Amino acid sequence: MEVPDWQTIPRMLRDLAEEHPSDTVVVDGPVRLTLAELRTRAGGIARGLIALGVRAGDRVAIWGPNDLHWVVCAFGVWDAGAVLVPLSSRFKGVEAAGVLRSTGTNVLITGHGHDGTVLADLLAETAGGPARGLPFAGLPDLRHSIVPEELERPGSLRPSQLLSAGSRIGHAEAEDRARAVRPDDLCEIMSTSGTTGTPKGVMLEHAPTLRGYRDWAEIVTLGPGDRYPVIAPFSHGFGLNAGLLASVMRRATMMPIRVFGPELLAALIRDRRITILAGPPTLFHRLLEETDVGDHALRVAICGAASVPPELVRRLTEQIGLERVINAYGLMEGTVVAMTRADDPVEVVASSAGRPVPGMEVRIVGDDGLDVPAGERGEVLVRGYGVMRGYWGEPDKTAEVIRDGWLHTGDVGTLDPRGNLSIVDRKKELFISGGFNVSPAEVEGLLLREGSLAQAAVIGVPDARLGEVGWAFVVPRPGAAVDPEKIIAWARDNMSNYKAPRRVIVVEALPANANGKIDKRALRARVAH
Structure with a gap:
């Protein structure tokens, strides 16, 4: 495939904004943003970050739900030559602090949680309030924190103050910073639990990321005129790169989705006339069984699952009239690896992720x-x-x-x-709950912070609505009384909701295999019976 000679995200944005300035690339409620406006607003964020002392290669984190502000700030981070560190809006304070600390993040831009929670306050509970000129005493690398405009938090700035600081930085200086970004510079550090359960930061560079998701978009046939709701969180590799970045690259109209619910699906199809939809097979089952599709503009479905029922593929093409159903395989560490193609039969789409x-x-x-x-x-x-x-x-x-x-x-x-x-x-051990990867080892480590548990073992259990949910088998500490409901409540208060176990089972001891490791096969067999 012919790949544009962009090589960096700032150059891509500039080329497209100059050639297609009036193309709308973001619609968030009543607000629409063109390529020219995105470039201008991202430049304002970049100048603000430079004014705060952000240097090329510094890490800047964004913590909030999918929205227009997230999009603008992401491109502002890239324009400043900084490395984007996305944080899940479902994170609790301890999870966010862990990523910020391990990446040495210098600036944090925060929003509200899905339930209106002030995310910066969650961090303060874990890392302490402002001290010694830092917004959070327990995060010595974090020099600045940006909170939503309507808030006032000691030690933190509001977006208007960030932009005001940026007015001291000349446009030429900011342009020089953006154009100095190199193809092999880091653009993102994405958090992943991998196979060990300890969160790690995956380092991705500008040129490979641009190439991977331009090729992905080419195969998907994403392009100008498409209306594409980005349901996956921007903190996830798919939401950020196959959503936010791919939409701008291909001049499609992205619709950031803060919280996705069943009632929204019908509105997206009937009222917003979406043309591209990506999600797990459960989303498309819901589309077929629970949604009155009627007249629609939907043409491409992207499943991205290990296995898709052949009947689902047939129904989507024959009953709904879609042009394409696509399956794919990728991972944070490897970007886009394999995809099905336009001429693949139903059986290939259903049973495989296609060819590299x-x-x-x-x-x-x-x-x-x-x-x-x-x-x-x-x-x-x-x-x-x-x-x-x-x-x-x-x-x-x-x-x-x-x-x-x-x-x-x-x-x-x-x-x-x-x-x-x-x-x-x-x-x-990894399992997927509601479209989110869950590492049992990570959840086990978080559970042990509660204080009353000596051991914890988490497994994924099939669930009709979410695909899988976590069940935790726990051993109390000597002399401790463990109430499963209190453990579940603690988990919901202290970890992302998709990680929190749905059931806690108290046992005297955990089964072990010949190597002395916890025998999770035995635990799964217990659940099956």
């Missing part, structure tokens, strides 16, 4: 590291331009997963004779 995208290679290897025959299971290895630079500040963990140029994904898959990749098992 140009510039990416896939191997399936056995325990001996050798390639297995077509159709046999093995670990999925990935090589190509989209593989991450590594994990932020963790060279040892980087070396564990990138060996001899190949990214060892930890996923189990097969390749058919035509090269179609099927994922047949997820990374060790």
Whole structure:
């Protein structure tokens, strides 16, 4: 595929704003933003960040739900030559503080949580209030915090104050900063739990990220005139790169979705006339079973799941009249790896993630590291331009997963004779709840902070609405009385809702295998019975 010679996100925005200034790329409620307006407003944020002392390569975090402000600030961060650190709007204070601390983030831009919570206040509860010229005493690298305009928080600035500070910075200086960004500079540090449960920061560079999601958008046929609701959070790789970034690159109209509910689906299709829809298979089952589609403009569905029922694909094309149903495979560490194509039959779309995208290679290897025959299971290895630079500040963990140029994904898959990749098992222990990856090890570590537990083991259990939910088996500390409902309530107060276990089971001891590790197969068997 021909790839534009942008190489960096600031250059991409400038080229498109000059060539297509009046194209609308964001619609958020009644507010519409063109490419020219996006460039202007992003430039204001960039000058404000420069005025605060942000240097090229500094980390700037954004913490809030999908909205217009998030979009503008992201491009402002990139224009300033800084590295974007997205934080989930579902994070609690302890989770946000962990990412900010590990990445050495210098500036934090915050919003409100889904329920109206002031996110900065959650952080203050964990990291302390302002002290010694810092907005949060327990975060020594974090020099500045930006809170929503209507708030007044000691030690923090409001967006208007950020823009006012930026007025001291000349446009030429800001342009020089934006144009000085290099193709191999970092653009993002994305949080992922990976296979170990300890959150890590995936380092992604400008040029590979642009190429990967331009190719993705090309295959999806996303382009001018498309209306694309971005349901996945901007803090997630898909929401940020296949949503926010891809929409601007392809001059499509993005609609940031703060909170997605069943009632919104019908409104998106009937009233907002969306043309592209991405989500898990459960979303499209809901579209078929619960939504009166009627006259619509929807033409492409992107499922992105290990397995999609063939009947779902048929119904979407025959009953709804979609042009395409697309399945794909990617991961934070490897960007876009494989996608189904326009001429693929239903069976291929339903059972595989298609073939590798140009510039990416896939191997399936056995325990001996050798390639297995077509159709046999093995670990999925990935090589190509989209593989991450590594994990932020963790060279040892980087070396564990990138060996001899190949990214060892930890996923189990097969390749058919035509090269179609099927994922047949997820990374060790990881499960997906409501479209969010959940690492049991991370949840277990958070649960142990509650204070009354000696051990915790979390597994994913099938759930009709969310796909899977967490169940926690817990062992009390000596002399402690554990109330499962209180543990669940504590979890909801102290971790993202999709991570919080839906059920807690108190046991005297956890089963162990021959290696002395917790035997989660035994726990799953207990649930099955």
